[in-house]
Amino acid sequence: xxxxxxxxxxxxxxxxxxxxxxxxxxxxxxxxxxxxxxxxxxxxxxxxxxxxxxxxxxxxxxxxxxxxxxxxxxxxxxxxxxxxxxxxxxxxxxxxxxxxxxxxxxxxxxxx
Amino acid sequence: xxxxxxxxxxxxxxxxxxxxxxxxxxxxxxxxxxxxxxxxxxxxxxxxxxxxxxxxxxxxxxxxxxxxxxxxxxxxxxxxxxxxxxxxxxxxxxxxxxxxxxxxxxxxxxxxxxxxxxxxxxxxxxxxxxxxxxxxxxxxxxxxxxxxxxxxxxxxxxxxxxxxxxxxxxxxxxxxxxxxxxxxxxxxxxxxxxxxxxxxxxxxxxxxxxxxxxxxxxxxxxxxxxxxxxxxxxxxxxxxxxxxxxxxxxxxxxxxxxxxxxxxxxxxxxxxxxxxxxxxxxxxxxxxxxxxxxxxxxxxxxxxxxxxxxxxxxxxxxxxxxxxxxxxxxxxxxxxxxxxxxxxxxxxxxxxxxxxxxxxxxxxxxxxxxxxxxxxxxxxxxxxxxxxxxxxxxxxxxxxxxxxxxx
Numbered sequence: 001x002x003x004x005x006x007x008x009x010x011x012x013x014x015x016x017x018x019x020x021x022x023x024x025x026x027x028x029x030x031x032x033x034x035x036x037x038x039x040x041x042x043x044x045x046x047x048x049x050x051x052x053x054x055x056x057x058x059x060x061x062x063x064x065x066x067x068x069x070x071x072x073x074x075x076x077x078x079x080x081x082x083x084x085x086x087x088x089x090x091x092x093x094x095x096x097x098x099x100x101x102x103x104x105x106x107x108x109x110x111x112x
Numbered sequence: 113x114x115x116x117x118x119x120x121x122x123x124x125x126x127x128x129x130x131x132x133x134x135x136x137x138x139x140x141x142x143x144x145x146x147x148x149x150x151x152x153x154x155x156x157x158x159x160x161x162x163x164x165x166x167x168x169x170x171x172x173x174x175x176x177x178x179x180x181x182x183x184x185x186x187x188x189x190x191x192x193x194x195x196x197x198x199x200x201x202x203x204x205x206x207x208x209x210x211x212x213x214x215x216x217x218x219x220x221x222x223x224x225x226x227x228x229x230x231x232x233x234x235x236x237x238x239x240x241x242x243x244x245x246x247x248x249x250x251x252x253x254x255x256x257x258x259x260x261x262x263x264x265x266x267x268x269x270x271x272x273x274x275x276x277x278x279x280x281x282x283x284x285x286x287x288x289x290x291x292x293x294x295x296x297x298x299x300x301x302x303x304x305x306x307x308x309x310x311x312x313x314x315x316x317x318x319x320x321x322x323x324x325x326x327x328x329x330x331x332x333x334x335x336x337x338x339x340x341x342x343x344x345x346x347x348x349x350x351x352x353x354x355x356x357x358x359x360x361x362x363x364x365x366x367x368x369x370x371x372x373x374x375x376x377x378x379x380x381x382x383x384x385x386x387x388x389x390x391x392x393x394x395x396x397x398x399x400x401x402x403x404x405x406x407x408x409x410x411x412x413x414x415x416x417x418x419x420x421x422x423x424x425x426x427x428x429x430x431x432x433x434x435x436x437x438x439x440x441x442x443x444x445x446x447x448x449x450x451x452x453x454x455x456x457x458x459x460x461x462x463x464x465x466x467x468x469x470x471x472x473x474x475x476x477x478x479x480x481x482x483x484x485x486x487x488x489x490x491x492x493x494x495x496x497x498x499x500x501x502x503x504x505x506x507x508x509x510x511x512x513x514x515x516x517x518x519x
Contacts, residue, residue: 028240029277029332032213032232035340037165039207042176061205061306063175071155071260081262088379090309 044068046104053100057093058085070109078105147171147183149267150417151255156267165341168196173264177202177303178341182269187432188413191460191467192244193272195334200341201249201270201355203313206304211361216345218284218329222298222367225289232331232345238279238287241328245351245465246273246434247358250381250403254505259393261505268411273434273467276349278330282323285367290319293369297322299348302361311375315357316368317350326351329362351465352437354403354507356381377402382504389507390500406436407509408495410443410470410487415516423478423518429456432467435489436509439464445472446484450497450511453486464490476518483514 042063046054058067079102085091086098093101149156149171161172164180173179180200186193213232220228249270254263264270285297298316305312317327328349331337338344343360350357356376372378382400383389388407391398410433421427433443439461444453459469474483488494499510 029236029335029337031236032331032337032345034211034213035344036210037207037340038209039165039178039205040175062177065172066174066179066264069155069158069173069265070262071151071153071255071265073260073262077262088375089311090305090307092307 046108048104050100050104050107053097054104057091057097057101061085061089061091067105067109072109072111075102075106075110078102078109081105145169149255149265151260151265151267152258153260155265156255166196166339167200167341168194170197170200171267171269173266177205177207179264179266180341181266182272184267184269184411184413186269187411187467188430191273191432191462191469192334193274195274195336195339195342198247198272198274198333198339198342199249199270201264202303202341202360204303204305204310206306208302208361211302211340211344213345216363218346218363218365220284220288220365220367222365223291223294223369224285224367225291226287228284228288230284235279235284235329235331235346238283240277241280242275242277243326243328243349243351243465244273244275244463245349246271246406246467247349247355248272248406250354250356250506251504253508256499256508257501257505258499259501261503263505273432274333275335276328276330277332277335278328278346278349280325281327281329281348281365282325284329284365285323288367290323290367291369294319294367295370296368296372298366298368298372298374299357299359299362300364300366301343301347301359302363313359314372314374314376315359316372316374316377317357319367352405354381354406356403381506383506384502388496388500388509389502391502393501393503403506406434407507408436408440408487408489408493409434409509409512410485410495411512412483412485412514415483415514417514417516419516421476421481421516421518423476425475426473427476427516428471428473429483430469430471431456431485433458433470433485433487434467435464435487435491436493438490440468441488441490441492443468443470444486444488445474446486447474447481449482450484456485476516478518481516481518483516484511485514486511 044064145160159172162169171181178200182199186197217229252270253268255265296316300314330349346362348359381403383403384391385399385401412431414430433440443456446453456470456472486495495511
């Protein structure tokens with residue numbers, strides 16, 4: 001009896017899954033619609049008097065939210081992040097802009 | 113042809129006001145719906161966006177390139193994650209403005225007898241296969257790492273479970289005829305670096321893995337063509353492996369005669385070659401390997417941490433579990449800190465790589481009740497009681513704790 005109840009419950013669950021997942025396993029996609037998109041560029045800039053370097057160098061690859069959502073981390077971690085962006089991801093950051101960017105990050109997201 | 117646009121009012125407002133600085137934008141943005149992810153040490157508030165290129169409500173982790181997290185309550189509704197709330201993660205912001213379904217071609221080249229340029233129509237004409245499988249970001253739950261680490265600060269929603277339809281990678285490779293010199297297969301998509309010389313995102317699998325039969329080139333997700341943000345028109349499906357291998361907008365397959373030394377295999381997505389990919393902060397000299405197979409996880413989905421419940425009456429619990437690289441053997445609960453465990457009931461099995469619903473009931477006692485949930489997979493790998501740590505925030509699978517207060 002218990003076995004039967006469990007079986008019935010299983011069938012009911014299967015039907016629900018099939019309904020939610022859309023087409024059943026036997027239906028087949030017959031074609032594709034082309035896609036045209038307009039991707040958003042970014043939602044925020046960095047603020048303050050020392051934000052020029054970070055705004056000019058960082059926002060072409062990623063929006064500011066990537067940084068603003070980071071937890072507080074030591075200056076050395078921010079230095080390593082900026083070094084990684086230059087060395088690995090080839091961010092064309094001028095030598096003279098590195099310190100202002102690290103300073104800004106350490107001030108904004110350093111342990112206080 | 114369909115055109116997807118971001119809600120223009122929001123976009124124009126944000127662009128226009130950007131010069132005014134963070135505080136103003138933040139206050140306006142936060143006036144919309146937000147969510148607090150409850151990350152340790154804070155900075156867990158994120159906007160909920162409701163129309164990001166056709167997606168439903170999603171947690172906005174990053175606008176560009178898009179990182180969108182699935183709100184956790186979605187996982188309580190069904191073991192299948194709907195396309196419009198399936199999480200999104202891209203590495204580079206140069207994504208094509210248009211993908212033409214008629215002219216799109218998938219190249220198969222390198223150590224093969226015949227180079228192929230397959231149209232979507234040709235792929236549709238091949239034998240179709242289907243599998244339900246979990247796709248999980250390597251860094252899912254990174255935001256819970258302590259000490260915190262840099263990266264996409266996800267809560268637990270950079271994962272999803274879908275029914276994938278497509279063709280076997282093996283069949284496509286056989287069609288091209290793999291040469292005896294083949295050792296690895298590399299996958300590339302339409303996404304491109306923003307900066308010159310930036311490393312194009314590519315991943316590879318060993319030739320044996322590629323030809324074993326489970327790896328799929330998917331053209332459908334939950335019965336529909338893939339959403340643009342989830343990799344239209346084709347993505348690799350690598351059941352049991354982390355999502356970094358599930359290359360999106362797949363348009364190039366290259367069979368290599370030597371191991372792949374490209375940046376994304378040799379330098380990125382590396383884990384400590386230790387149990388649970390765990391190490392101590394600052395520890396050096398640790399051997400690393402490319403991240404690979406997933407590990408078991410389980411979650412309570414119907415009761416939130418911090419919820420208030422009735423003391424003395426049974427509390428019905430349900431949730432999801434997945435075994436990682438194999439099926440779920442059992443899900444257990446503990447309400448005494450992990451001393452005693454009771455098995456939950458497992459619901460329908462949709463396949464070894466799928467989410468599996470579990471149900472159970474506990475009797476909360478007055479005061480705080482901590483509920484622990486632990487999945488053990490069919491290889492007898494169980495979730496650990498202690499959280500792992502590594503500097504990239506990969507492979508978190510600690511036993512999750514949900515605390516409720518009964519009154």
